[in-house]
Amino acid sequence: MANKREVIGLVVRDKLDKGVVVAVERRVRGAVYGKIRRRTTRFMAHDEENSAHVGDRVALVESRPLSSRKRFVVSRVVERARIV
Incomplete structure (x- = not known):
């Protein structure tokens, strides 16, 4: 598993059976002004x-x-959501 990509993201939907939707945030630099x-x-x-x-x-x-859109597996829960 050394060449497998690992990303960390936030679970935004968990209504699927044995599946979740995870939002992964990345930062990009704008082409013109570099913002x-x-x-x-x-x-x-x-x-x-x-x-x-x-x-x-x-x-x-x-x-x-694993299906038409599933290409990742949840390996571990890094941080649990705080219950308010």
Whole structure:
């Protein structure tokens, strides 16, 4: 698993059975003035134990295609969401 990509993101949806939608934020520099902007990408990820919930910060590992849109697996929950 040394060559597998790992990204960390925030769970934004957990209504899927054995799956979550994770928003991964990256920073890009604007072409003209060089202003740094935040861009988010939403990934569908496989969560076998249904352990991740909305607001949790999770680590995703790249895997083989599990469905038409699932290309990542939840490897661990980095930080649980705070309950208010």
